[in-house]
Structure formats: C-alpha cells, structure tokens
Amino acid sequence: MKNFDTVSLSFCGGSHDHGRCVITAIKAAEELCHSKGVRLTDARKRILELVWDSHHPVGAYDVLSKLSQESGKTAPPTVYRALDFLLEQGLIHRIESLNAYVGCAHPAEDHAGLFLICNKCGCAAEVHDETIDQTILTKASNLGFRPEQRTLEVRGICPDCQNPQ
Amino acid sequence: MKNFDTVSLSFCGGSHDHGRCVITAIKAAEELCHSKGVRLTDARKRILELVWDSHHPVGAYDVLSKLSQESGKTAPPTVYRALDFLLEQGLIHRIESLNAYVGCAHPAEDHAGLFLICNKCGCAAEVHDETIDQTILTKASNLGFRPEQRTLEVRGICPDCQNPQ
DNA sequence: ATGTAAATGTTATAACATAACAGTAATGAA
DNA sequence: TTCATTACTGTTATGTTATAACATTTACAT
Numbered sequence: 001m002k003n004f005d006t007v008s009l010s011f012c013g014g015s016h017d018h019g020r021c022v023i024t025a026i027k028a029a030e031e032l033c034h035s036k037g038v039r040l041t042d043a044r045k046r047i048l049e050l051v052w053d054s055h056h057p058v059g060a061y062d063v064l065s066k067l068s069q070e071s072g073k074t075a076p077p078t079v080y081r082a083l084d085f086l087l088e089q090g091l092i093h094r095i096e097s098l099n100a101y102v103g104c105a106h107p108a109e110d111h112a113g114l115f116l117i118c119n120k121c122g123c124a125a126e127v128h129d130e131t132i133d134q135t136i137l138t139k140a141s142n143l144g145f146r147p148e149q150r151t152l153e154v155r156g157i158c159p160d161c162q163n164p165q
Numbered sequence: 166m167k168n169f170d171t172v173s174l175s176f177c178g179g180s181h182d183h184g185r186c187v188i189t190a191i192k193a194a195e196e197l198c199h200s201k202g203v204r205l206t207d208a209r210k211r212i213l214e215l216v217w218d219s220h221h222p223v224g225a226y227d228v229l230s231k232l233s234q235e236s237g238k239t240a241p242p243t244v245y246r247a248l249d250f251l252l253e254q255g256l257i258h259r260i261e262s263l264n265a266y267v268g269c270a271h272p273a274e275d276h277a278g279l280f281l282i283c284n285k286c287g288c289a290a291e292v293h294d295e296t297i298d299q300t301i302l303t304k305a306s307n308l309g310f311r312p313e314q315r316t317l318e319v320r321g322i323c324p325d326c327q328n329p330q
Numbered sequence: 331a332t333g334t335a336a337a338t339g340t341t342a343t344a345a346c347a348t349a350a351c352a353g354t355a356a357t358g359a360a
Numbered sequence: 361t362t363c364a365t366t367a368c369t370g371t372t373a374t375g376t377t378a379t380a381a382c383a384t385t386t387a388c389a390t
Contacts, residue, residue: 011310039387041337060377075340080378085337096261097316099346099377114301116310127308132300136279136319139294144324145176145281151262153316154301159309204356206368225346240371245347264346264377 011055011118011125011158022052025103029091032107038089047082048103051092056122057100095124097153102126112150118158125158176220176288176323187217190268194256197272203254212247213268216257221287222265260289262318267291277315283323290323 029048033040040048050063060079068074083101086092090107094100095115102124104113112133113126132152140147194213198205205213215228225244233239248266251257255272259265260280267289269278277298278291297317305312 039336041386043338073340076378077340077380078338081338096318114304116305116308116312118310119313125308125310127304129300129304132297132304135294135297135300136317139279139292139297140281140319140321143281143290143292144327145283145290145319145321146327147281147319147321148284149320151316151318151320152301153261154305154310154312155314155316156305156310156312162309162311204367208369238371241347242349242371243369246369 011123011160018054022049025052025105028107029089032091033089036089038085043078044082044085047079048086048091051083051086051101052103055102055124057095057098057102057117057124059098059100063101093126095153096151097155112152114152114154116158117153117155118161119155120157120161123158123160176283176290176325183219187214190217190270193272194254197256198254201254203250208243209247209250212244213251213256216248216251216266217268220267220289222260222263222267222282222289224263224265228266258291260318261316262320277317279317279319281323282318282320283326284320285322285326288323288325 026045026049029045030040047063047067050066051058053066060076060083063083064074064076064079067079083092083094086101087094090111091104092101093104093113093115095102095117098117102115105126110128110133113128114132115124115126117124136150136152137147191210191214194210195205212228212232215231216223218231225241225248228248229239229241229244232244248257248259251266252259255276256269257266258269258278258280260267260282263282267280270291271293275293275298278293279297280289280291282289301315301317302312
C-alpha cells in the first residue's frame with residue numbers, strides 16, 4: 001500500500017511550504033479532471049484553491065466571503081455548486097462534524113479517509129489505513145449491511161498542540 | 166465483551182416491540198440519571214421519548230414540532246438544551262452526517278459507537294466493535310494524535326432494504 | 331451558426347443552531 | 361422556614377448552513 005506518511009506534515013505546526021502544497025493539489029486536480037473528461041472551470045478551480053488555503057477545514061460561507069471580496073457579490077449556490085462538484089470528483093472532503101470542507105491530499109485514490117481533527121488549532125489530517133477500512137467493512141457485511149459511504153472523524157489534540165513551543 | 170447482537174433488531178424491518186424498546190430506554194435513563202445525580206426533568210424525559218420514537222435519527226426541528234403539537238408553542242432552545250443534556254449523559258447520539266439525533270441503546274457503557282445508516286429507509290443501527298476502536302486509537306497515537314471524540318458513520322443499504330418483501 | 335447540455339447568476343427561503351436575558355423551580359445552608 | 365444559590369425553562373431575536381426554483385450565459389459538437 002502506498003505510504004501516506006506525508007499526512008503528518010499536515011498537522012498545523014509541521015512547517016511545510018504550503019504554497020507548493022496548493023500548487024501541487026491544483027495541478028493534480030487539473031490532470032484528474034482532464035482524464036475524467038469533466039470541466040474544472042475557473043470558478044471551481046478558484047474555490048478549490050480557497051479550500052486548500054490551509055489545512056484547516058473551511059466553511060462554505062468562509063469560501064463565500066473570500067470569493068465575494070475578490071469577485072464582488074457572490075451568492076451561496078455558486079459556492080455550494082462548486083463544492084458539490086469537487087466532492088463528487090473526490091477533490092475535497094466534507095468534515096461532517098464541522099460542516100466544513102478540506103482539500104483531499106490524494107484525490108485519485110481510495111476515498112474513505114479517516115480524519116484526525118485538532119480541537120485546539122482546528123487542523124485536519126487525512127489518514128488511510130487498510131486495517132481500519134477492512135475491519136469496518138467486515139463488521140458491516142457481517143450484519144448484512146452494504147456500505148456506500150463512510151464518515152470517520154476523530155477529534156482530539158494534534159501533536160503540535162500537545163507540545164507547544 | 167458484551168454481546169450487542171441486539172443491534173441487528175434495530176434495522177427498520179426487524180419487527181420488534183418498539184413500545185417496549187422505548188420503555189426500557191426511558192427506565193435505563195432514569196436509573197442512570199439518578200445514579201449520576203443529574204436531573205431527568207419532565208421536558209428532558211419527554212424529548213428523550215420523542216427521539217426514541219423510532220430507530221430513525223430525528224432532527225431537532227422534528228422533535229420541536231411534535232413538542233409544539235402536544236404542549237403548545239415551543240422554541241428551539243427548549244429542544245436544543247434538552248438534546249445537549251441527553252448528549253452529555255450519553256443517552257442519545259448525534260448523527261453528524263444527518264444533523265439528527267438517535268437514542269443510545271446502552272447509555273451506561275463505552276461511548277464511541279459505529280453507526281450503520283440506511284440510505285433507503287433512514288434507519289440507524291449502533292454497533293460496537295473493540296477491534297475497530299483499537300485500530301483507530303492505535304493509528305491515531307502512532308501519529309502522535311490524542312483522540313477525544315469519534316464520529317464513525319457508515320451510510321449504505323440495510324439488510325431489510327436489500328431484500329424487500 | 332446553431333442546437334443542446336452544462337454551468338452560472340439571482341432571488342428567495344428552508345433547515346439547523348445559538349446568544350442573551352428574564353423568569354421560575356429545586357436544593358441546601360442558616 | 362426562609363433565604364440564597366444554582367439549575368432549569370421561557371422568550372425573543374438572530375446567526376449559520378444549505379437548497380429550491382428559475383433566468384441567463386457559456387462551451388461544445390455537429
């Protein structure tokens with residue numbers, strides 16, 4: 001299985017070049033959309049960038065207000081439509097426990113991430129673990145349940161917030 | 166570990182005596198509150214009953230409208246305050262992916278259930294599995310993350326909806 | 331160029347949740 | 361028993377998140 005060690009970088013204190021992080025994500029999104037034959041329009045791309053602005057999940061209305069600042073009056077459906085598109089393409093994830101959205105670090109792959117969300121700084125890290133997936137799927141099918149989507153969110157304290165400088 | 170086979174009963178088609186199910190839950194709630202020295206007031210008890218009305222998660226405003234019907238005009242804070250209390254005591258769970266609430270089948274115990282929620286009929290079953298818990302906790306702590314709360318929700322098709330009569 | 335489907339703009343409103351403050355009821359100490 | 365304190369409830373207003381419905385524009389294939 002692919003190594004997702006990079007996730008640890010996305011805890012808030014992990015000093016990484018986030019500009020680069022965004023550029024990579026956008027480029028991956030462009031390629032993915034191209035290969036799928038779907039359109040990553042300017043609006044969608046811009047909203048994806050705004051979601052990727054940080055590793056903190058952002059609310060739809062946060063995106064809306066940034067967008068309004070730069071492009072003049074914008075209405076909620078503009079944002080929600082783009083978010084829905086991005087969700088469908090697996091380019092972002094929705095964090096249900098926060099009503100917020102966060103960029104997906106590996107959009108081309110498996111789509112049931114586990115999110116570790118810091119209650120202090122608000123950052124979110126996406127983790128993949130085959131054992132967790134398997135255990136959950138096995139449990140469900142043992143009960144006769146056919147899984148379609150998963151929401152796995154763990155709230156707590158991230159490493160950086162446990163050991164503040 | 167305790168056997169939670171009873172969860173399978175809570176899929177919508179499982180014909181069980183739900184009246185009895187509610188009575189049991191309320192009784193357990195009364196005992197639990199008594200033992201904890203917290204007050205299960207009439208309002209709280211009634212709202213717990215309304216949440217337990219079915220195995221489908223119910224929205225706060227569903228509870229509100231039922232309450233308004235039987236007790237005259239009621240405002241949202243009445244409902245939300247009771248729901249918050251019930252959540253704190255572990256008597257109900259919040260289903261984040263539905264913005265809805267559902268009765269907890271074993272309030273005295275461990276509090277990180279896994280919910281299997283049917284996309285067809287809307288019923289929700291609470292499952293506990295030590296392996297899942299352990300795997301997730303281990304994964305988190307390997308990454309230096311200290312878990313506090315968990316939201317584990319699997320949406321899909323329940324056994325009854327897979328094999329309709 | 332033009333018909334069609336996809337995307338976006340716009341207005342209004344639905345659905346979910348809380349802030350803030352006033353009033354009432356339960357509880358325990360004097 | 362009274363009083364003070366705290367917990368609980370009522371009420372009004374408002375904040376936050378999300379979608380319905382319909383008009384308009386844009387992209388694309390023919």
